[in-house]
Amino acid sequence: MLVNEDSLIINGVSMAKYLIQCEFQYHKTWGDDTGRNTLSGDFGGTFKGIFPEFILTFKSLNQSELEELAPILNSVKQTLTYYDPEKKGNITLETYCDDMTYANKRLGKQEGISMSFIARKKRVL
């Protein structure tokens, strides 16, 4: 959750000031032995862990702002620190992200950037 401007830092850059929205998804990942047992009807399986995903929706970025963010958004992997409400503190994860896409409707303003940052490893509290 974003509690202050430094609640979400990627590669040392605080993202909060650039965002109009940040969606937090805590994906539970299961092993291939997971499913509902047709004998007992019970659901079971090996729980691998929670792999958080952060969906960032950016405001319209000017040139200098985009120039600051572009290296991060185009990188293969990132170091992401966020405030976790379960831990009640910060957790740092290694993440990967999808492709950077933006549109120009006006000169000097880049709009429509929305990126997902997904944890490579499970969250450890």
Added chain:
Amino acid sequence: MKTFSNDFRNSLRGVRELDAVITYKSDKYSYVLTTENSNYLTTENSKYLLTEKADYQVQKESIISIERKFTTNLLKTLAKAIIINSKETIPKGTKIKVQFGVLVGNNYEYVLDGTYYTISEPTFKADTNSYEITAYSKMYEAMIKFDKLDIKFPISIKDLVIEICKLLNWNCDLSTFPNSTKILNENIYDNQDLTYRVILDDISTITGGSFMFDDDEILIWKSIKNTSNEKVNDEDILSVNADLREKYGPVNKIVATTNLNVSLGSKQDDTSIKENGETTFNIDDNRLLNYNADLFIDELFDEINGLEYYLYDLTTKGLLIFDPLDGFVVEHDEKEYKSLILNSDLKLSSGLEESITGEKPEINQEEYTTSSSNITSTKTKNAIISLNKANAEIVLKVDSNGKISQVRLDGNADDGSVFEVKADNIKLEGYTTVGDKISFNLDGSITAQDLRLGNGGKVIGGDGMMSVMIVNGSIWSEQFLGGSGFMPLGFDAYNDVGYANSNMLEFVIPDNFKPRKAFIYIRHVPLTSKGYFSGGINEESYTGYARNINAYICTDKNFSRVISYAGQPSQVNGNYAKISNCFGANGFTGNSYGMSEATSIDITDYIKNAGTYSIQLKSDYATPNSFQAIYEATGSVMAQLYVYGYTSEEITDEEG
């Protein structure tokens, strides 16, 4: 079975979080490999790490997958294998401990799966940038070949196991087990290119159980009949590959065999057979049972009599708690199926699965069922060899479509040992002897001291019975006609001129006689002729001997005889040809004293065909022309012709 808390299995059944930990040591460090990235593992809590307190290297999340297997052959030694896929390499010859854990509450609880030894260098997998490491439990150390056991005999079975453990530098904890006190009098294992494990397998079998290592790597003996109420139910079983089948057993008969069809001994429980039908547990080619089945079979049977378990093939979410031969109960559809853990294949990667199967014993066993009307017949074997040691009898029997061939060796017969052979056809090949008196030679002949036939018995060859025809010579001279035996042979005197007389051998070769050898035997003694030959008043006496006697054979049937009653020489007329060299180049000449003899050449070729023959023996000596010369050239000769041949019993009518 492993030791675990009450919550362990429940934690494993539902939604679980798993871990595996591998620990091992090098000269400098202790290493810990895990699947989890958990901080608690960095503590020195030996409850989790199970390492000695030392410098340790923790490689978190280094284990990619683990596959652990064991396959149980009933009444053999037990061993386990493991294949590890890891980002870290583990060198050859490393002793590793493997634990599997599940999150129980806030902490992981681990069970020790076993201690293993890597026997080869790891294989690098380039596609996953990892190492594949294969390791086996300590039993693999018994896979060492030996020529001669460095153990003294006689020895008890238990002590034999202890001595093998000493040779292999193993610790063992062996209490009493079946047949442990039985004595093996001689070494039955040397010079057969065996491993120590083969011996332990042999011993396992006759104990009715299995030798294996416990979690402390101590060799123990484990019974085959283990019961437990530990349940495997629907919460453990994955919906696919759930197969619960019929019950095997109860075993109520054991048969020890060699070569799968030579019966060495058996024992059975007739009461159980009557109640349950027969389930036979067959043990084939066990060296101890081959050595002396009677010694071991009683206690062995007592141990496995009644063995029964349900057959199954289940894929579970992972049980982790069972060792080979542990008893357990499958609970399904409100029924319970008691069984044994026999085979397990556990795979830990992104998830955990453990497949367990229980099958019938691999060695031959036959089941007989009772029906309401009768007991189904036993399987027909084509060949049976049975030993009856109590009666010192071995029977080898082959039965095919009612044709029976049987050899019986009976060392217990009152009138001497017996070797009896019964068959429609008996073939003996090769040079065969009977004692030292009779031999059957490879050329088809028989050499024997005596051959005695019963009354009417015959010796018949391809052409008939071996027989001999004897023809006595008969004299044909002026003084004597037809006399046989020692008769004058030489010259008759007409006035004082000598005329050669003859000794005739005349005979018939019938159609059913085939000559093979023919010899003329001559015996000669000097002849004294007395008379008033010259007409004087004094009796003359001349002792003479036959000279230059040759044989002549009539070459056709044109021979005739002339007897003169007017004092003329009697004549043998016909086309007679000399038998060349019959008695040597110069014919036979007798001695002037004593008996002399001669045997002709083989004249078979002259008389081989059926027909009438006339052979004339006469002197070719120069015609004597005085009475003295005449009688001095005359001896006394007995001639016999022996014709050896075969007489057929089939006699044809000459007119036919």
